[in-house]
Amino acid sequence: xxxxxxxxxxxxxxxxxxxxxxxxxxxxxxxxxxxxxxxxxxxxxxxxxxxxxxxxxxxxxxxxxxxxxxxxxxxxxxxxxxxxxxxxxxxxxxxxxxxxxxxxxxxxxxxxxxxxxxxxxxxxxxxxxxxxxxxxxxxxxxxxxxxxxxxxxxxxxxxxxxxxxxxxxxxxxxxxxxxxxxxxxxxxxxxxxxxxxxxxxxxxxxxxxxxxxxxxxxxxxxxxxxxxxxxxxxxxxxxxxxxxxxxxxxxxxxxxxxxxxxxxxxxxxxxxxxxxxxxxxxxxxxxxxxxxxxxxxxxxxxxxxxxxxxxxxxxxxxxxxxxxxxxxxxxxxxxxxxxxxxxxxxxxxxxxxxxxxxxxxxxxxxxxxxxxxxxxxxxxxxxxxxxxxxxxxxxxxxxxxxxxxxxxxxxxxxxxxxxxxxxxxxxxxxxxxxxxx
Amino acid sequence: xxxxxxxxxxxxxxxxxxxxxxxxxxxxxxxxxxxxxxxxxxxxxxxxxxxxxxxxxxxxxxxxxxxxxxxxxxxxxxxxxxxxxxxxxxxxxxxxxxxxxxxxxxxxxxxxxxxxxxxxxxxxxxxxxxxxxxxxxxxxxxxxxxxxxxxxxxxxxxxxxxxxxxxxxxxxxxxxxxxxxxxxxxxxxxxxxxxxxxxxxxxxxxxxxxxxxxxxxxxxxxxxxxxxxxxxxxxxxxxxxxxxxxxxxxxxxxxxxxxxxxxxxxxxxxxxxxxxxxxxxxxxxxxxxxxxxxxxxxxxxxxxxxxxxxxxxxxxxxxxxxxxxxxxxxxxxxxxxxxxxxxxxx
Numbered sequence: 001x002x003x004x005x006x007x008x009x010x011x012x013x014x015x016x017x018x019x020x021x022x023x024x025x026x027x028x029x030x031x032x033x034x035x036x037x038x039x040x041x042x043x044x045x046x047x048x049x050x051x052x053x054x055x056x057x058x059x060x061x062x063x064x065x066x067x068x069x070x071x072x073x074x075x076x077x078x079x080x081x082x083x084x085x086x087x088x089x090x091x092x093x094x095x096x097x098x099x100x101x102x103x104x105x106x107x108x109x110x111x112x113x114x115x116x117x118x119x120x121x122x123x124x125x126x127x128x129x130x131x132x133x134x135x136x137x138x139x140x141x142x143x144x145x146x147x148x149x150x151x152x153x154x155x156x157x158x159x160x161x162x163x164x165x166x167x168x169x170x171x172x173x174x175x176x177x178x179x180x181x182x183x184x185x186x187x188x189x190x191x192x193x194x195x196x197x198x199x200x201x202x203x204x205x206x207x208x209x210x211x212x213x214x215x216x217x218x219x220x221x222x223x224x225x226x227x228x229x230x231x232x233x234x235x236x237x238x239x240x241x242x243x244x245x246x247x248x249x250x251x252x253x254x255x256x257x258x259x260x261x262x263x264x265x266x267x268x269x270x271x272x273x274x275x276x277x278x279x280x281x282x283x284x285x286x287x288x289x290x291x292x293x294x295x296x297x298x299x300x301x302x303x304x305x306x307x308x309x310x311x312x313x314x315x316x317x318x319x320x321x322x323x324x325x326x327x328x329x330x331x332x333x334x335x336x337x338x339x340x341x342x343x344x345x346x347x348x349x350x351x352x353x354x355x356x357x358x359x360x361x362x363x364x365x366x367x368x369x370x371x372x373x374x375x376x377x378x379x380x381x382x383x384x385x386x387x388x389x390x391x392x393x394x395x396x397x398x399x400x401x402x403x404x405x406x407x408x409x410x411x412x413x414x415x416x417x418x419x420x421x422x423x424x425x426x427x428x429x430x431x432x433x434x435x436x437x
Numbered sequence: 438x439x440x441x442x443x444x445x446x447x448x449x450x451x452x453x454x455x456x457x458x459x460x461x462x463x464x465x466x467x468x469x470x471x472x473x474x475x476x477x478x479x480x481x482x483x484x485x486x487x488x489x490x491x492x493x494x495x496x497x498x499x500x501x502x503x504x505x506x507x508x509x510x511x512x513x514x515x516x517x518x519x520x521x522x523x524x525x526x527x528x529x530x531x532x533x534x535x536x537x538x539x540x541x542x543x544x545x546x547x548x549x550x551x552x553x554x555x556x557x558x559x560x561x562x563x564x565x566x567x568x569x570x571x572x573x574x575x576x577x578x579x580x581x582x583x584x585x586x587x588x589x590x591x592x593x594x595x596x597x598x599x600x601x602x603x604x605x606x607x608x609x610x611x612x613x614x615x616x617x618x619x620x621x622x623x624x625x626x627x628x629x630x631x632x633x634x635x636x637x638x639x640x641x642x643x644x645x646x647x648x649x650x651x652x653x654x655x656x657x658x659x660x661x662x663x664x665x666x667x668x669x670x671x672x673x674x675x676x677x678x679x680x681x682x683x684x685x686x687x688x689x690x691x692x693x694x695x696x697x698x699x700x701x702x703x704x705x706x707x708x709x710x711x712x713x714x715x716x717x718x719x720x721x722x723x724x725x726x727x728x729x730x731x732x733x734x735x736x737x738x739x740x741x742x743x744x745x746x747x748x749x750x751x752x753x754x755x756x757x758x759x760x761x762x763x764x765x766x767x768x769x770x771x772x773x774x775x776x777x778x779x780x781x782x783x
Contacts (some may be wrong), residue, residue: 118750126752130485166691173556173691208478208756285513289495374477374494376484385463385493395496398663399474400684400757405665 056416060409066198066211067158068150069124069187071103075136077144086140096129096136100151107192108183119180125152127212150194155210155403160184161193164402175402201410205376206392210403213396215411217378221291221371221386222360222418228295228382229302229359234352236299237306238341241348244307245314246336265304272301273365281369289370292382297365302355309351313344346433353426357419363390389415461512464492464737468502468519470662471548471613471682472719475753476519479741482752487740489733492517499613506722507532516727516734520720521548521613529781539725539778543738544769545747547759549683549708549716550618552605553693558675559599561591562697565714569626570594571603572657574650581632586652606660606667607680614664617717618680622698624648625714668693683708683716684757708759709749716759725776735776742770 077084080094104120105111111120128151135149136142159165160176161184171178187193204214240261248254276297280286286293317340325335366372371391379386387395389411396408466476473496484491497505499520506518507528524542532540552568554561570576571594575583591598608615627648628634637644651657660667664681668689671679678696683703686695695703698714707713721741728734745751749760761769 126482127485169691175688175690208474208481287513289493370495370497372496374473374480374496376481376491397665398470400664400682400688402688 053416056409056412060406060411060413062162062164063201063406063410064198065162065195066200067153067161068194068196069153069157070148070150070192070194071100071107072146073099073103073132073149073151074146075099075143080136080143081140086143088137091137091140092133094133094136096132100124100128100132107187116179119177120183123154123157123180123183125154125211126209127207128152150196152200152211153193155401156180157184158211159402161188161195162406164406201407205378206374206387206395207376208374208399210399210401210407213404213407215389215392215414217375218387218389218392218411219414220379221294221375222388224291224379224382224386225294225298225388226356226360228291229298230352230356232295233299233302233306233355234348237303237352237355238310238348240303241307241310241314242336242341245311246340247332261304261307265308268364269301269362270364270368272297273368275300276365277368287383287385289373289375289385289387290383291379291386293369294366294371294386294388295382297369298359298362301362301365302352302359305355305358306348306352309354310344310348313347313351314340316347317343343435346429350426350430353422353429357422357426360388360422361390361415361419363394366391389418461731463490464517464731464733465515466492466494466517466519466721467497467505467515468495468517468721469499469521469613469719470496471499471521472519472545472721474684474756475545475719475747475758476517476721478753478756479737479746482746483733483737483740487733487736489736492733492737498611503528503531506724507535507537510536510724510726512730514724516724516731517737518722520722521617521717523718523720524722524779524782526782529779537724537726539776541723541725541738541773541776542779543721543723543742543773544761544765545719545721545741545758546753546761547708547711547716548617548719548757549703549713549759550614550621550680551683551686551695551703552622552678552680552698552715553671553686553695554678555671555675556692556694560694560696561598561678562700563598564595564629564699565622565626566629567591567595567598567626568622568698569629569648572605572651573623573627573647574652575647577630577633583647586654586656589656601676603656604658604674604677605656605680606658606670606677608662608664608667609659612662614680614682618715619649619651621715621717623651682757683759687757705754705759709762719758722779723773723776725778728776735774738773738776742773744770 076099079098080096081087081090083090101121101124104124105117108120111117131152132149153161156165156175157180160167160181165174165176167174167181174181176184184193200212201214203216204212205217206215207213244254244257244261276293280293280296281288286296321339321343322335325339326332330338366388371387372395373385373387374395375385375387377384393408393411393415396404396411464480466480468476473494477494480492480494483489495502495515499522502515502518502520503524506515508514524540529540532538552563570586571588571591573586576586576588578584588594588603590600590602592600594603607618627644628637633644633648636647658677660670660679664685667679667681668685671677672692679693686693686703701707701713703713703715708716723734723738740746743751744766747753747758747760748766751760754760760766
């Protein structure tokens, strides 16, 4: 409509191509600049991710090993099973700390003073007898013999052996004094100290002693919570999406609902925690600190994510599928359930998995419903008191013991591994099943 | 597929609601995050050695714990609440009204608050007055008028201190450590001015405002609830001081050093005999009405107040608890064992 410059009489030689050519250099430079900025942004992001992972893995990998001391332990028959009946009852109540301490004394016969003995005994974890008991219960034939047993070391010794406590630091600023250091070095020379894979970390519940603390309780808590969340939120979310997208009349009410669903997805998660506290615990009287309440809260939180993802998945199914189904005489319900839903399902599952991944990493709403708790027993159901992985990380990060620093990072590694796995499954599902039209 | 899933969900919900009415067979403890590490250590030992279920210990903060504790009597309510201060009269009233008439108060020991800097920095000695002048929001000037804190370096506060920028990492207002720090250190320093001490009698509200206000111009840095984080930051910043619980100082003795306050270093002995000025008492409260219905409460209290737990050589001392003096410990253990109900606090 308006090209005054081209037709202007004072510059007849300038044609469009000249203008284009003149600006070409500038525009190419602009593009190069933009590409470079983009590359820098990506590189920066990657650098931070690498830094984060390097820091966490660097701090945490040592927690996957645990120090053990090898001691020749005399399992005297008179002490453990005086009657010789080998009844499980007697075996389980016997004192297993005594033989461990005797073995320590035997290693260091020069230690006799009470205070020194206390220090000597403190080299072994308070949980060591429990593992000795399990060994004996499993194999009662050990009674009456002297066995070379690997017993669990105390967290201070563990930190020392792993180099987290500097051996060359002056004695007063070291948690392990020179005498204990001497004992450790003596045992090391004899090859009686070994780092082994830390099975306790994966099989036990939490503990106040770093060497006995494990994530099994938190993992099971997370598992029950997520399972129940999925069971509750997926059908409700898919149902809601199906109704809103395919059946609901388009009017002001459904618009309002749609706006609200989108809003809910952006509500800070702590609000859901408060809601859970007031409604599920306060009004319905659901038990505090259980996966049941956690799952109900998480369901509220993940529903918007699932509904939105499911609606997008439904929208991407081409109308020709619906029309063809209706054309051969299927009812609207049959159309949806036999034809549209199966095609939209991969997208819906992807949304659900991403929602679950978010729920797995969530802590804030759980603060309100009593999940910030010390629970040793591994939960075995939806109504057992439990805690979840991110909360366990939070609690460990707040513990003064040095041994918890590496265990915190190790728990983060496990959490990240699960998140990574879930996102990988989501991507694979999409790749494998998604159809493009 | 959806139908079966919904059916499963409904059955699950029904099943869970029906089990909920069952009696509780483990002790339920709430309360202070400061007492949490000690309470959990006792809970674990109790569960491991005495054959009861391990109690569930929830970290809700002292105030939150009192609220839950005093909400009523019955299996849904906690049996024990931990506190890093004494129960208030108003909280006691709430408990009475909710039916928890008899409450046993158990004082378990002391907790010191350390002010520390990096081991590679120079050791620093402070007085409560220095702390107040360095960190208060408003300080009295030469004429006794209140002006926004003009002190930028420690030398401004006290000529004997080094010429270094005031930079203190401490807990945020939501933390119990902060409450105790403000109450003990800031108010203590504030009261070293005679006219401010007199103010407490004449105008308590004003006294509280001037003595407990912490400056917000960047000299006091809220470093979050996590004391481990403060320790880490101190190591990387040699000029900064940090405020945190004594147990973190003990665990990280190779990284940080505690400042002497009024000439007294934060050690086990000085906190125990009360000479270290920034220390507070820790408590837990037992609902006597629950003792008959929940198994193990009495044994738990006995375990907590046995010398092998809260004594000076006990396992709680390893966790950083500072034991009560011998005579007081014996009397606390005795009244705890008998579950002697407390009278209304002032």
